[in-house]
Amino acid sequence: MKVVVTGASGFLGSRLADALLRTEPPCPLNVTELILTDVYTPPPRKDPRVKVLALDLTKPSAAEELVGENCDVVFHLAAVVSGQAEAEFDYGLKANLDATKYLLDALRKTAPNAKFVFASSVGVFGGDLPPVIDDLTATMPQTSYGTAKAMCELLVNDYSRRGFVDGRSVRLPTVSVRAGVANAAMTSFASGIVREPLNGEVAVCPVDMKQELWLTSPATVIHNIIHAATLDASALGKWRSINLPGLCVSVGDMIAALREVAGDKVASLIRYEYNETISRMVASLPVHFDNKSALKLGFAVDANFNEIISLYLKEKNYKLK
Amino acid sequence: MKVVVTGASGFLGSRLADALLRTEPPCPLNVTELILTDVYTPPPRKDPRVKVLALDLTKPSAAEELVGENCDVVFHLAAVVSGQAEAEFDYGLKANLDATKYLLDALRKTAPNAKFVFASSVGVFGGDLPPVIDDLTATMPQTSYGTAKAMCELLVNDYSRRGFVDGRSVRLPTVSVRAGVANAAMTSFASGIVREPLNGEVAVCPVDMKQELWLTSPATVIHNIIHAATLDASALGKWRSINLPGLCVSVGDMIAALREVAGDKVASLIRYEYNETISRMVASLPVHFDNKSALKLGFAVDANFNEIISLYLKEKNYKLK
Numbered sequence: 067m068k069v070v071v072t073g074a075s076g077f078l079g080s081r082l083a084d085a086l087l088r089t090e091p092p093c094p095l096n097v098t099e100l101i102l103t104d105v106y107t108p109p110p111r112k113d114p115r116v117k118v119l120a121l122d123l124t125k126p127s128a129a130e131e132l133v134g135e136n137c138d139v140v141f142h143l144a145a146v147v148s149g150q151a152e153a154e155f156d157y158g159l160k161a162n163l164d165a166t167k168y169l170l171d172a173l174r175k176t177a178p179n180a181k182f183v184f185a186s187s188v189g190v191f192g193g194d195l196p197p198v199i200d201d202l203t204a205t206m207p208q209t210s211y212g213t214a215k216a217m218c219e220l221l222v223n224d225y226s227r228r229g230f231v232d233g234r235s236v237r238l239p240t241v242s243v244r245a246g247v248a249n250a251a252m253t254s255f256a257s258g259i260v261r262e263p264l265n266g267e268v269a270v271c272p273v274d275m276k277q278e279l280w281l282t283s284p285a286t287v288i289h290n291i292i293h294a295a296t297l298d299a300s301a302l303g304k305w306r307s308i309n310l311p312g313l314c315v316s317v318g319d320m321i322a323a324l325r326e327v328a329g330d331k332v333a334s335l336i337r338y339e340y341n342e343t344i345s346r347m348v349a350s351l352p353v354h355f356d357n358k359s360a361l362k363l364g365f366a367v368d369a370n371f372n373e374i375i376s377l378y379l380k381e382k383n384y385k386l387k
Numbered sequence: 388m389k390v391v392v393t394g395a396s397g398f399l400g401s402r403l404a405d406a407l408l409r410t411e412p413p414c415p416l417n418v419t420e421l422i423l424t425d426v427y428t429p430p431p432r433k434d435p436r437v438k439v440l441a442l443d444l445t446k447p448s449a450a451e452e453l454v455g456e457n458c459d460v461v462f463h464l465a466a467v468v469s470g471q472a473e474a475e476f477d478y479g480l481k482a483n484l485d486a487t488k489y490l491l492d493a494l495r496k497t498a499p500n501a502k503f504v505f506a507s508s509v510g511v512f513g514g515d516l517p518p519v520i521d522d523l524t525a526t527m528p529q530t531s532y533g534t535a536k537a538m539c540e541l542l543v544n545d546y547s548r549r550g551f552v553d554g555r556s557v558r559l560p561t562v563s564v565r566a567g568v569a570n571a572a573m574t575s576f577a578s579g580i581v582r583e584p585l586n587g588e589v590a591v592c593p594v595d596m597k598q599e600l601w602l603t604s605p606a607t608v609i610h611n612i613i614h615a616a617t618l619d620a621s622a623l624g625k626w627r628s629i630n631l632p633g634l635c636v637s638v639g640d641m642i643a644a645l646r647e648v649a650g651d652k653v654a655s656l657i658r659y660e661y662n663e664t665i666s667r668m669v670a671s672l673p674v675h676f677d678n679k680s681a682l683k684l685g686f687a688v689d690a691n692f693n694e695i696i697s698l699y700l701k702e703k704n705y706k707l708k
Contacts, residue, residue: 155549193625196523202515204525206544206626213545217538223527224534228476304514305527 067096068137072123072169073144074102075109077244078185078288082141085288087113094296095139103132104144123165124157129172137177139295142169143185148211148347149250155210162214167221174230182222182233183294186307188280190216190237191352199309200356208350209252223306226299234302236294239282239312240351242320243378252347256281259317260324260375263335264384272341275318278353282312282367283374285381290365301363311357311367313374323371327379388417389458393444393490394465395423396430398565399506399609403462406609408434415617416460424453425465444486445478450493458498460616463490464506469532469668470571476531483535488542495551503543503554504615507628509601511537511558512673520630521677529671530573544627547620555623557615560603560633561672563641564699573668577602580638581645581696584656585705593662596639599674603633603688604695606702611686622684632678632688634695644692648700 069086073079079102086097100116102108107120121128123144133140144165151158166184173180191199193206205216215237222233244257255272256279262269282290290310302308315323325333357367368374378384390407394400400423407418421437423429428441442449444465454461465486472479487505494501512520514527526537536558543554565578576593577600583590603611611631623629636644646654678688689695699705 194523202517202525204523204626205541207541208548208625210545210549213541217541220526220528220534220538220541224531227529228531304529305525 067139068099068101069095069097070101070103070132070137070140072103072132072140072142073185074118075104075106076143077246078241078284078291079104079143080108081284081288082143082291083108083111083116085292087111087115094292101132123168124160126168129165129168130175133169133172133176135176137173137180139181139183140169140173141183141185141291141295142166145185146211147249147251148189148209149252149254151211151214152209152252152347153250158210159214162211163217166218170221170225170231170233174225178230180231181295182231183291184218184222184233184235185291186215186219186235186237187212188237188239188309188312188352188355190219192350195352198354198356199352201305201309201359209347219307226306232299233306234294234297235307236291237307237309238287239280239310241284241287242279242281243374244284245378245382252344253279253351255344256320259320259336260378263324263332264328264379266335268335268337270337270339271317271321272339272344273317273348274340274345275321275338276316277345277348278314278316279320279348280312280351280353280355281315281371281374282310283377285377286366286368293365297363308360308363308365309355309357311360311365312355313368313371314353315371320371323375327372327375388460389420389422390416390418391422391424391453391458391461393424393453393461393463394506395439396425396427397464398567399562399605399612400425400464401429402605402609403464403612404429404432404437406613408432408436415613422453444489445481447489450486450489451496454490454493454497456497458494458501460502460504461490461494462504462506462612462616463487466506467532468570468572469510469530470573470575472532472535473530473573473668479531480535483532484538487539491542491546491552491554495546499551501552502616503546503552504612505539505543505554505556506612507536507540507556507558508533509558509560509630509633509673509676511540513671516673519675519677520673522626522630522680530668540628547627553620554627555615555618556628557612558628558630559608560601560631562605562608563600563602564695565605566699566703573665574600574672576665577641580641580657581699584645584653585649585700587656589656589658591658591660592638592642593660593665594638594669595661595666596642596659597637598666598669599635599637600641600669601633601672601674601676602636602692602695603631604698606698607687607689614686618684629681629684629686630676632681632686633676634689634692635674636692641692644696648693648696
């Protein structure tokens with residue numbers, strides 16, 4: 067099975083590549099060829115199935131070069147993150163909307179049976195939200211990032227309805243704890259307030275302690291992204307967008323979990339510095355979802371935030387003092 | 388006030404132009420300059436305020452030529468109708484999505500305070516619909532026409548949120564009775580089954596008698612389109628899409644109303660010829676809306692379908708035999 071991952075140099079993209087290549091336990095997709103692409107060449111891998119290449123997907127010709135013939139699955143993770151899309155409107159739309167359309171058009175031309183897994187976001191929701199979001203809730207994004215994601219979902223659905231591609235859009239909750247460094251996503255702090263203190267560094271929390279977030283661990287979201295590619299189209303019905311399961315956790319509870327797992331000294335490294343722009347944008351994100359239909363489709367959910375931190379520590383081989 | 392109407396050669400576009408130029412009763416907008424455009428030059432008018440021009444809005448440069456400086460209101464009605472958008476996917480997306488974006492970009496550049504009234508459609512809804520559609524119902528279009536309209540609504544909202552333009556999208560119910568001739572819209576029959584028999588011609592009804600439609604008269608929808616331009620942005624809140632009020636009427640009841648108003652002989656000119664494609668697409672359209680919030684914003688609604696037919700007869704100076 068020939069598989070393509072865009073955004074493969076990113077945190078989720080490279081973890082997705084790891085999971086796709088894993089043999090123990092085996093990946094549910096039988097990957098025989100894996101093409102990893104990003105604006106910068108993804109790090110080479112020893113696995114002979116892997117090919118890495120640098121591509122600017124905002125150029126119309128790049129998609130056809132990438133997809134080629136006989137493509138079975140495309141995981142489209144490449145995106146300009148929320149903060150940058152807000153700061154650079156035109157480039158954000160090019161990268162987040164146009165590039166997706168070019169990929170869909172390339173598949174339509176060469177591999178209409180390919181599964182196209184589009185990484186969307188809970189950022190498609192906003193505005194006047196109902197108490198609990200379900201499959202019938204309107205997308206009213208209050209960011210340019212969420213706007214482009216919602217537009218892509220509409221394309222993915224229509225291309226699928228017409229048989230141009232077999233698409234599905236998965237709306238990712240905020241991912242925490244991300245390894246690495248802070249990025250321009252407005253929710254970057256949701257990883258920073260755990261990751262930095264564990265590294266003995268001060269972390270800034272820009273939003274109120276009562277602010278809730280809709281969270282998933284990296285491991286669970288990667289599992290779910292791959293699971294989306296295994297689903298038969300008939301399971302999805304008339305709409306190809308799926309709210310991935312998540313947990314609703316307040317920032318105060320995230321910090322309490324950190325304190326419980328890693329101790330007072332670590333938790334005391336968090337400083338509160340209110341940021342109006344970030345607070346406003348984060349407050350527009352939805353935090354209460356009905357996980358029912360996603361769980362019914364076999365998607366997974368984390369148990370609680372303590373477990374998410376413990377998993378992070380285990381993966382990183384952290385030794386708590 | 389400088390006003391632009393796209394799609395001005397169309398049935399609604401030319402009626403909108405009439406209404407904008409009307410002095411008795413006066414139009415709520417004080418129109419001092421009216422630019423009417425379409426792919427074919429709209430018919431010239433004697434009113435010195437009017438300028439007509441032919442433009443292909445799928446060409447990026449056309450929008451700037453059209454909008455120019457000091458534009459106050461754009462009514463964007465130009466579109467490829469549902470049947471054609473389904474048959475010609477790529478052209479449909481160019482005309483219905485790209486052209487809208489070019490207009491928004493032109494206003495952003497030269498007149499960010501202009502009001503942009505986008506003619507959207509109830510065709511943005513589809514799929515698994517709730518019993519009654521309200522402001523929080525998800526758009527899940529099952530046509531390429533509805534897909535492009537829903538994508539444009541997202542752009543209109545984000546451009547407005549960012550202050551690039553002052554936009555509002557009005558979702559038009561199916562308009563009946565349209566004067567003129569049948570077009571490629573899948574709901575074209577909803578006018579044909581009244582208009583043709585009144586002209587002594589046979590009309591084909593391609594859907595089941597029990598099929599319901601969400602309808603508005605031309606006069607009411609034109610009133611509402613203009614009303615949308617008079618609303619202050621603050622009345623619209625965080626989302627710029629409005630479900631215009633309508634009536635839910637079954638095809639059987641439409642024919643019964645025709646029989647009541649125009650007699651048996653006229654109504655007997657309707658032939659039933661089931662069309663699978665049209666029936667399926669029409670069945671995907673929503674027919675039950677909550678009119679509450681639109682009425683609260685001052686939009687108007689028709690009383691019943693009998694009145695709609697009577698109004699049509701009066702306007703056309705029909706003399707029933």
